[in-house]
Amino acid sequence: MLDLDFSARIRALRTTFDDIAAVLDLPRLESEIADLETQASAPDLWDDPDAAQRVTSGLSHRQARLRRVRGVEQRLDDLEVLVELATEAEDADAAAEAATELADLEKTVQDLEVQTMLSGEYDERAAVVTIRSGAGGDDATDFAEMLLRMYLRWAEKQGYTSKVLDTSYAEGAGIKSATFEIDAPYAFGTLSVEAGTHRLARISPFGSADKRQTSFAGVEVIPLLEEATEVDVPETDLRIDVYRSSGPGGQSVNTTDSAVRITHLPTGLVVSMQNEKSQIQNRAAAMRVLQTRLLLLQREEEAAKKKELAGSITASWGDQIRSYFLYGQQLVKDLRTGHESTQPDSVFDGEIDGFIAAGIKWRSLEQASAES
Structure with a gap:
């Protein structure tokens, strides 16, 4: 007779999954998807490419997350049915499949549980x-x-x-x-x-x-922050150099000066981009990363001031x-x-x-x- 006493492990998985679903607030997630789908179907969506990118990216990310959670839920349901059938039929192959699926689901749910700890801004x-x-x-x-x-x-x-x-x-x-x-x-x-x-x-x-x-x-x-564009960076604070993209050994990838290096003179921050063939595209990508770094630097300085006023906190990452x-x-x-x-x-x-x-x-x- 097959020994398929997986009930305790499956119950534990169910409990953990229910906690995860509560933290993720699936009804709210579904509501956000519905709202973004409405925005994405608007005929004038791409009149503002940046806003359209935010809508489509936000929709894609939320849909992927919901699919993953719903997929785990369905797999849990299917696993319970598989265990029941394997037990009734004393099917060794089905029992082995159930054991493999249970172990895989335990890892998947653990990964989901870790993701619920990601609640930073x-x-x-x-x-x-x-x-x-x-x-x-x-x-x-x-x-x-x-x-x-x-x-x-x-x-x-x-x-x-x-x-x-x-x-x-x-x-x-x-x-x-x-x-x-x-x-x-x-x-x-x-x-x-x-x-x-x-x-x-x-x-x-x-x-x-x-x-x-x-x-x-x-x-x-x-x-990668859309809001980084709110950081005002005067042209006089920038030094912009253009050069030819190159690969290992100096072999030229482009025959035009399409690569861009932007130096923010007040802070010394340097950002280089050479992935795109167009100098304009590389400059836009470099500016976006530079503005993100400047925004984070600004917020780090604000946080440091608050920390100084509040007193030191011993918890820190360290360097190595x-x-x-x-x-x-x-x-x-x-x-x-x-x-x-x-x-x-x-x-x-x-x-x-x-x-x-x-x-x-x-x-x-x-x-x-x-x-x-």
Whole structure:
């Protein structure tokens, strides 16, 4: 006789799912979708392209989120039926299918539960990620390129749309820096826990002495904000340089000066874009990212003033967040959460969900502790 006593696990899943659905407020989500659908069907929608983009993007993101939640709900219903049929028919194949589906649903619901912790002001936005090589020579620039591939592979496995906006190649191996966008619901809230300094320790493939080399790379994550256009940036505060986009080894990608570099003189912030063939498009994209950074800088300064008035809060992220060991023990370890993996190859191939989930939970606990 088959032993299919999954009832306790399924009940636990149901309870967790019901809590998630309550937090997500599905009736409100459905109401927002209906309102956005009405706006999207307006004949004059594209008279204002920026507003139209906000409407269509907001609608797409909310529809995707609702589909995911409703899909999990349907899978839970189907699982209960499958377990019942397998038990009645004593069908070993159906029982194995039910066990596999239950384990997969437990992971899916856990991922949904983590997403409910993303309640920050900008968490539901798309993300713009910049990776910069740090100390370590060729190893550091190679490490920066490894991180770039890691995040793009993660986005690909999630089914998210990613777009590389700018890449600065190193003279030797790897890249000096790269900026890319991930357009997905809660991309910023999800990836913001990856911001900080990443450290790589390995036997350098670029040296002849077979010595251990430590190198660093910085990851910056900012939300993509429509409201950033409200930031007033006088032309006199900008230095705008144009140049030809280039690939590895200096090979020309364009034959015209379409790449754009904008420097904000008062702050020293620099944004480069070379993904588009048009100089106008690259300039618009660079301005959008620059305005977003200026808006966040302004709000950080305001928050710092409030923090100074309110007194110090001990909870903080710190700078170095994760170490990657590619020699001896073969380990990737997050220094904040303690989460680790003994499969660094899988991590660099985009298997970072465990690190992200642990980071979101850690941040949620730190914030709760600070507020109390």
